[in-house]
Amino acid sequence: MKTESYTVIGKSVPRVDMPDKAFGRTKYTNDVTIPGVLHAKLHTSTRAHAVIKSINLAKAWEVPGVRAILTGDAFPFPVGPMLADRPPLAVNKVRYCGEPIAVVVADNIHQAKKAATLIDVEYEDLPVVNSPAEAMKSNAQLIHENLSNYKVQVKGVYPTPNTNIANLTKIRKGNMQTGWEASDITIESRVSFTPADHAALETRCARVEILSNGRVMVYSSTQGPFYVRKLLSEFFHIDAGMISVQTPLVGGAFGGKGTVQLEFIAYLASRAVGGKMVKIENSREEDLIMSPVHIGLDASVKLGATKDGKLKAAEIKFLFDSGAYSDTGAGISKAAASDCTGPYAIENVHCDSYCVYTNHPYATSFRGFGHPELTFAVEKAMDKLAARLQVDPFELRLLNAIGPGDTTPTQVNLNASNIGDVSSCLTKIRNLIGWNPNKNVQTTRDGKIRTKGISCFWKTSSTPPNATAGAVLTFNTDGSINLNCAAVELGQGTKTVLGQILAEKLKMDTKDIHVTLEVNTQYDPHQWKTVASSTTMIAGRAVLAAAEDAIKQLKNVGSTVLKSSPEDLDIAKGRIFLKDSPEYGVKITDVAVGYKYPNGNTVGGLVVGNGSYNVRHLTPLDPETGFGKPGPQWGVGAQAVEVEYNPKDYTYKIVKAATVLDAGKVINPQAAIGQMRGGMYLGLSWATRESFTFDDKGIVLNPQLRTYDILRASETPEYLVDFVETPLVDGPYGARGMGEYGVIGMAGALANSLSAACAADLNQLPLTPELIWKLVEGKGDVQ
Amino acid sequence: MIQNMQAGQLISLAINDQVKEAYVRNSDTLLYTLREQFGLVGAKPGCNNGDCGSCTVLVDGIPINSCHILSVEAVGHKITTIEGLTDSTIQQAFIGNWAIQCGYCTPGYILNIYALIQTYPDADDAMINEWLESNICRCTGYQEIKEAVKNTLIARKINE
Ligand code: FES
Ligand code: FES
Numbered sequence: 001m002k003t004e005s006y007t008v009i010g011k012s013v014p015r016v017d018m019p020d021k022a023f024g025r026t027k028y029t030n031d032v033t034i035p036g037v038l039h040a041k042l043h044t045s046t047r048a049h050a051v052i053k054s055i056n057l058a059k060a061w062e063v064p065g066v067r068a069i070l071t072g073d074a075f076p077f078p079v080g081p082m083l084a085d086r087p088p089l090a091v092n093k094v095r096y097c098g099e100p101i102a103v104v105v106a107d108n109i110h111q112a113k114k115a116a117t118l119i120d121v122e123y124e125d126l127p128v129v130n131s132p133a134e135a136m137k138s139n140a141q142l143i144h145e146n147l148s149n150y151k152v153q154v155k156g157v158y159p160t161p162n163t164n165i166a167n168l169t170k171i172r173k174g175n176m177q178t179g180w181e182a183s184d185i186t187i188e189s190r191v192s193f194t195p196a197d198h199a200a201l202e203t204r205c206a207r208v209e210i211l212s213n214g215r216v217m218v219y220s221s222t223q224g225p226f227y228v229r230k231l232l233s234e235f236f237h238i239d240a241g242m243i244s245v246q247t248p249l250v251g252g253a254f255g256g257k258g259t260v261q262l263e264f265i266a267y268l269a270s271r272a273v274g275g276k277m278v279k280i281e282n283s284r285e286e287d288l289i290m291s292p293v294h295i296g297l298d299a300s301v302k303l304g305a306t307k308d309g310k311l312k313a314a315e316i317k318f319l320f321d322s323g324a325y326s327d328t329g330a331g332i333s334k335a336a337a338s339d340c341t342g343p344y345a346i347e348n349v350h351c352d353s354y355c356v357y358t359n360h361p362y363a364t365s366f367r368g369f370g371h372p373e374l375t376f377a378v379e380k381a382m383d384k385l386a387a388r389l390q391v392d393p394f395e396l397r398l399l400n401a402i403g404p405g406d407t408t409p410t411q412v413n414l415n416a417s418n419i420g421d422v423s424s425c426l427t428k429i430r431n432l433i434g435w436n437p438n439k440n441v442q443t444t445r446d447g448k449i450r451t452k453g454i455s456c457f458w459k460t461s462s463t464p465p466n467a468t469a470g471a472v473l474t475f476n477t478d479g480s481i482n483l484n485c486a487a488v489e490l491g492q493g494t495k496t497v498l499g500q501i502l503a504e505k506l507k508m509d510t511k512d513i514h515v516t517l518e519v520n521t522q523y524d525p526h527q528w529k530t531v532a533s534s535t536t537m538i539a540g541r542a543v544l545a546a547a548e549d550a551i552k553q554l555k556n557v558g559s560t561v562l563k564s565s566p567e568d569l570d571i572a573k574g575r576i577f578l579k580d581s582p583e584y585g586v587k588i589t590d591v592a593v594g595y596k597y598p599n600g601n602t603v604g605g606l607v608v609g610n611g612s613y614n615v616r617h618l619t620p621l622d623p624e625t626g627f628g629k630p631g632p633q634w635g636v637g638a639q640a641v642e643v644e645y646n647p648k649d650y651t652y653k654i655v656k657a658a659t660v661l662d663a664g665k666v667i668n669p670q671a672a673i674g675q676m677r678g679g680m681y682l683g684l685s686w687a688t689r690e691s692f693t694f695d696d697k698g699i700v701l702n703p704q705l706r707t708y709d710i711l712r713a714s715e716t717p718e719y720l721v722d723f724v725e726t727p728l729v730d731g732p733y734g735a736r737g738m739g740e741y742g743v744i745g746m747a748g749a750l751a752n753s754l755s756a757a758c759a760a761d762l763n764q765l766p767l768t769p770e771l772i773w774k775l776v777e778g779k780g781d782v783q
Numbered sequence: 784m785i786q787n788m789q790a791g792q793l794i795s796l797a798i799n800d801q802v803k804e805a806y807v808r809n810s811d812t813l814l815y816t817l818r819e820q821f822g823l824v825g826a827k828p829g830c831n832n833g834d835c836g837s838c839t840v841l842v843d844g845i846p847i848n849s850c851h852i853l854s855v856e857a858v859g860h861k862i863t864t865i866e867g868l869t870d871s872t873i874q875q876a877f878i879g880n881w882a883i884q885c886g887y888c889t890p891g892y893i894l895n896i897y898a899l900i901q902t903y904p905d906a907d908d909a910m911i912n913e914w915l916e917s918n919i920c921r922c923t924g925y926q927e928i929k930e931a932v933k934n935t936l937i938a939r940k941i942n943e
Contacts, residue, residue, distance in 0.1 A: 014878065021886025022874035024825025024865030028887065031824040110789075110808070201829045201837055201887040201921050251827070251887030252921050284830040491885030491922050670881050674923060678884060681924030705834035705919070713925040714912035 008504040009733045012670035015496045016515055017249060017489055028251050029221040030205040030281050037207065038067060040269045040280040041112035043102040043119040044290050045094035048130075048359040048698025049143070050123035052093060055102060060115040065107035068272040069115070072101070075268050079235045081227075081259055082154045083166055085144060086325035086362070088264040093126070095143055095324030096361050097699045098289035105269045105278055128698040131194075132298050132319035132356040135164040143324060143357040153234075154464070156620040157330045164357040166326035169337035171316075171351035171409045171626035179313025179348025183304025186313075187388050189381035193765035195296040195321055195360050196690040198367075199710060202251020203287035208266035210275030214238075216267065217277075218245040223258040223488050224529035225519045231260045232267060244522040253490045254682065255365035258531045259327055261291055289703045292364035293692070295332055296321030299377035309389050311346045311400045318353040318374065323362035329355045332363070334621065335462035336370035338410050338630040342378035343422045343458035344397075345406040351626070359698040365531060368740045371459045372683060372747060379455040379748030380763060383755065392437040393752070397456050397638075398426050408460075408634070410626045417729040420636035420662025420736065422456060424724045428660040429454060432720050433640035441756055449647060450655070453753025454640045455745035460631030461532040461737070465618035469539040470525025471546040473502070473609035475592035479574045480512040481550075486519045486527035487539045492739050493671035494535050500667055501540050501732050505547035507572035525612060533635065533737035536667065538613050540732030545611025557591045557604030633728050635736045637661035639680070639745035641717075645757035650769040650776065652754060654684060657746065658720035664728040664736030672738060676721040679742015685711035687747035689766045794858050798823070799867025807854040814838045814849035817864060825865035825890040829919065836918030839891035840864050846898045846917075865890035873897055873935055880931040884922035891918050896932050904939060906932075 020026045057069050072091035078084045090101045102119050106112035127141040134140060140163075144150070148161035157167050180186070206220040216238055222228050225245040233240040250257060262280050269278040282291055297320050304313035318336050322329025337353035366372070386393040401422035402408075404415050412418075429435070433452055442450045461467075471485040483502055487494045499513040516524075527539060555566035558576035562569065562584065570579045577585025586595070592607045621628035642656040657680045666672045689709040693701040702708045727734025747765055755762045760776045791808040798821065805820040814831070817823040817840070829837035831850045838849045841863040868874075873893050876882070883889050892915075899906055899914045906914070911932050920928060 015881070015883070017886065018878045018881075018883045019874075021883045021889050022877045022893065023871070024890040024893075026886055027824065028827075030828075031818075033819060033822065199921060201835065201885065201919060202827070203829070250885065252885040254921070284832060284834075491883075493884075674881050674884060674927065677924035677926055678922045679924075682921070704832055705830045706832060710919055710921075712919070713915035713929065716925045719924060719926055 006504055007507070008500045008510060009665065009667050010669065012668055013496060013500055013510050015493045015671060016499065017495060017517060026249050028202055029219055029248060034277060038105050038107065038273055038276055038278045039109040039112045040103050040105050040266060040278050041109065041116040042100045042286065042290065043116045044286065045090065045097060045099040045101055047094055047123050047125060048097045049126040049128045050094050051126060052090060052101065053122040053124050056120040059118040059120065060104060063106065063111050063115040063118065065111035066104060066115045067107065068105040068269065070103050070268055070272055074272065078150060079231065079264055080153065080326060081231065081328055082157045082330040083159060083326045084151045084153055088268060096359055098361055098703070099324065100265065100290060103265055103269055105273055129164065129358045130694060130696065130698050132321045132358060135356045135358050136319060140164055143359065156334060158623055165354055166322060166357055167330035167333050167355040169334040169353045169621060169626060170624060171337050171340060171349055172624065173409055173411055174348035176313060176315065176348050176350050180304050182306065182312040184307040185388055186302060186304045187381065187384045188300065188302045189384050189763065190300045191377045191380055191763045192298040193296055194691045194694065195323060195363055196294040196686055196692065197288050197708065198254040198256030198294055199288065199708065200252030200254055200256055203282040203284055204257060204262055204291050205281040206262040206266045207277055207279040208263065208270045209277035210270050214242055216243045218243065218263055220245060220247055220263050221250050221257060222247055223250065223253045223490065223531055225488065225521050226486060226526055227529050228260050228263050229521050232263060236267060244520065247488055247519045249517055250488055250490045254367040255369065255531060256292065258529055259292060259364045284705060285703045288708060289361045289700050292327055293323065293361045294366040295329055295363035295373065296360065297373045301377050301381040303381050303385050305385060305389065309391050309396050309399050311344055313348040314341050314346045316340045316351040320355050321358050321360060321363070322355045323358055323360040325362035326355055327362050327364045329363045331462065332365065332370040335630065336374040337626060338462060338621065339371060339458055339460060340374060340409050342375060343402045343456050343636050344400040345402040349409045351409065360694065361700065367679070367682060368459065368743045369462060369532060371457060371744045375455060375457045375744050376747040376751065376765065379745065380751055383752045394426065394430055394435055394437065394454060398423060401426060410621055410628050410630060412629050418632065419634040420664070421724050421726045422636045425636060425638040425660040425662055426456065428722050428724060429638040429640050429658055432658045432660060432722055433642060433656060435640065444644065447648070449645045449757045450642065451645065451753045451757040452640055452642045453749045453751065453756060454638060455748035455752065456638045457741065457744040458634045458636040459741065459744060460634045461534045462630045463528065463532055463534055463615055463618065466614060467528040467534065467538060468612060468614045469527040469542040470612040471539065471542040472525055473546045473550050475607050477589065477593060479587065479589035479592065480514060483513055483515045483543065484524050485539055485543065486524040487535045488519055488530040489517055490530065492675060493668060494530065496671065497536055497667050498539055498543050501543050502547055504733065505544055506551070508574065533739040533741065536735050536737045537731050538615060540735060541613035542611045544732055545613060546609040547611070549611055550607055550609030553607045554588060554591055557595055558586055560603050561586050561591065561595050632730065633736060635662060635738065635741055637741055637745070639749045641746065641749040641753045643753045643757060645754060647758065650772040654717040656720060657684060657717045659742055660722045660724060661738055661741050662724040662726050662736065663738050664731050665725055665734035666723050667733065667735055672723065673721045675738055676742040677719040679740065680719055680746055681711060681716060683743040683746025684750060687750045687765055687767055689768060691766050792855065794855060796857055796862060797860065798862045799864060809855055811854045812850050813840070813852045813854050813857045816854040817849060823864045823866050827887055827890065829887070836895065837888050837891040839894045839918065841894055841898055844898060844901060846895045863894070865894060868894065868897060873931070876931040876935045880927045880934060882923060882927035882931040888918060888920040892920070892928060900935060900939065904936065906936060
């Protein structure tokens with residue numbers, strides 16, 4: 001693979017979506033004004049857990065222009081992607097602060113807002129479950145009394161009736177007794193953090209219209225247009241073909257737009273007003289807590305190792321705080337279990353990974369899908385073990401790095417293709433950050449302490465076993481090609497990368513590839529979702545297949561025109577020609593829309609290239625042992641953070657943040673670097689300051705960007721990025737995918753660096769100066 | 784109790800060197816009027832609370848969060864939105880430096896930076912940081928945005 005030379009792959013082709021964005025021309029979902037559209041506004045819960053005694057709508061109805069007001073009884077059935085446990089509007093009780101109780105539909109947004117505030121709800125408070133630990137107590141208040149009645153939507157979700165457990169995934173690998181007996185040293189580590197948010201800059205928004213023939217038109221800011229269609233179809237019993245979902249460019253997502261929420265409500269609202277188009281847009285406050293959030297976690301990790309540092313046993317417990325509803329939290333707990341050890345070879349593994357209900361806003365996928373969270377727990381434990389063994393944390397990781405010949409916690413056999421090269425990533429990060437075990441803690445002249453911390457990560461995609469994508473190619477009369485595919489452009493550059501894959505395959509210039517940026521489920525071939533760093537792989541393979549299909553057709557017609565066999569032909573630079581005499585050929589323009597002989601006869605028709613790709617050989621995990629295959633490959637990498645800590649006031653500055661990722665093949669270097677930097681930023685922002693603050697009644701005290709703090713421009717470090725390229729045999733040109741990876745190890749590397757600086761076990765997030773002060777002074781610890 | 788919800792007036796606004804008329808409610812923000820009445824949707828609502836800067840426009844050359852000014856207050860001032868920024872230097876710098884991912888923050892940044900460069904052509908790193916502080920970009924990690932600003936400043940100096 002390395003010896004092949006590419007013309008487009010590996011080049012920083014400018015992203016096709018940038019110019020319109022720079023000039024403010026890009027239209028996001030909410031950037032279109034439609035005459036006659038009705039506006040929906042929610043009334044949301046002010047309590048975290050309460051019975052709804054009554055809802056008084058009288059005053060709201062007095063507002064002029066109000067056309068409908070819906071409450072839970074409009075559709076009193078639970079919905080949800082994995083376990084159907086959440087009514088679109090609260091029924092009988094509320095389970096989190098911010099939960100939608102009613103929706104007002106009015107002629108304009110002001111009327112809808114006014115009426116929504118005039119809705120009067122009478123509550124009767126219930127005891128609030130404010131942490132996963134509380135939720136797991138044997139006498140805990142139940143959040144879902146009828147858990148056993150909920151329908152499991154996806155195989156492999158295991159709720160425990162009469163508890164607050166929405167899912168338990170178990171990993172049982174090897175023999176724990178053997179593992180502990182072989183261990184000279186054991187350490188235990190605990191970490192915890194409350195939920196945070198994605199805070200994509202574009203808040204979520206949806207419009208729905210029901211046409212007179214019953215066709216449901218949905219316009220939504222989503223990472224999964226086909227997924228929206230699937231869930232609307234399943235829960236409202238509408239034929240999938242009668243639903244069309246359109247998604248223009250999306251203003252950031254980070255996993256938070258991979259599930260379905262507003263679309264359900266907008267559909268019900270439109271139905272209530274005779275199918276007229278209804279628009280619902282989140283305010284920032286709603287987007288932060290009413291819509292799904294970034295999951296919280298309480299974790300404990302126990303590691304056993306020989307005195308030489310070889311890991312022998314790991315016992316891990318994850319309590320994911322999925323909040324009031326499970327959404328994809330059940331999948332996150334499963335994904336975290338699958339990769340629970342981090343990228344280390346351990347023969348004996350025991351993991352219980354719970355998705356736990358609390359009275360917090362409910363969680364959905366966040367960039368990394370359980371991995372930034374599990375990696376924080378594991379990497380803290382690795383540094384603790386290194387300290388106990390008195391070895392260099394870097395060497396400990398290198399010694400235990402997983403690789404070909406090892407097995408994962410779910411007992412997948414790893415080979416030279418299906419896992420990246422952890423050791424090479426580690427070696428590169430050492431140089432990048434300037435790691436030197438004897439000089440990693442240095443005091444500056446003004447009394448500040450400079451330290452470095454590292455982390456290692458891995459992740460597989462945890463896609464459904466049938467995750468799929470397709471691509472369709474059509475030709476224009478100028479010989480250029482339209483590429484249609486349902487990958488959503490979130491700013492990650494997916495459309496450009498897919499265009500590059502196509503250009504390389506057809507040996508064309510990227511300027512002759514027109515990638516449709518918008519997605520429409522009615523025209524585009526099916527694609528699961530644009531999540532899980534899986535698009536380059538799945539959609540990329542679909543594009544390659546479509547290109548092969550087009551090439552075959554072009555060569556077929558070309559062979560007639562050129563009086564040769566198709567095998568003797570090649571295609572490049574817009575021409576079909578004889579391999580042995582390239583000067584003898586025909587232009588693609590003359591063939592792709594049917595070849596016309598000088599006498600007017602034609603041969604061949606329109607060339608339309610089709611291709612698709614399905615992930616293969618994935619299996620659900622065994623409920624008792626976790627045995628199974630959760631993803632096609634493992635992307636791996638190493639990260640490091642350098643901080644300057646001020647022991648006087650517990651503040652710190654992040655000096656450097658570094659990532660080395662095994663990308664398989666970097667298709668667009670500049671886009672890849674941008675993804676890594678952006679990922680590091682998101683990870684650091686989360687780890688340094690982002691989280692929701694709850695009072696003892698479960699009320700979120702900071703549901704706005706004024707109080708939900710985000711890392712700003714002046715606080716960002718110098719970013720260092722490098723790549724390793726261990727090709728994935730099945731990947732397009734060897735590529736593995738990269739969207740999520742930059743986030744994963746940041747919290748761990750930062751915490752390790754700061755823990756070294758202040759000589760305390762910083763085991764909570766976010767790492768605010770106040771928290772550091774508490775932990776250093778022993779004034780507080782993880783519950 | 785719900786009277787006056789629609790109380791408003793006919794105003795003229797000087798937007799992008801054109802005079803535009805609209806009937807606005809007294810409580811309409813400039814952001815709302817730009818987007819809903821004039822279709823100038825380059826100004827983005829990210830928070831409607833003055834916290835994110837994605838709604839930034841220039842009012843008499845000064846970057847202002849358009850979610851934090853009423854339309855009626857904008858009367859008599861010169862308003863520039865991304866659609867009316869004829870100098871495309873910064874847009875090109877953003878493209879050239881890959882300072883754009885999802886693009887939702889981009890118009891706000893570009894107007895903010897345009898004002899910075901007009902006001903302080905000699906801005907140093909500290910000044911740049913201070914000005915960028917008012918906006919949030921959730922995608923890029925800010926490095927490319929800073930580079931776009933610095934490169935624009937350098938290019939200006941060379942051209943002078
Ligand atoms: S929308 Fe105006 S500052 Fe955020
Ligand atoms: S590019 Fe997405 S918020 Fe800046």
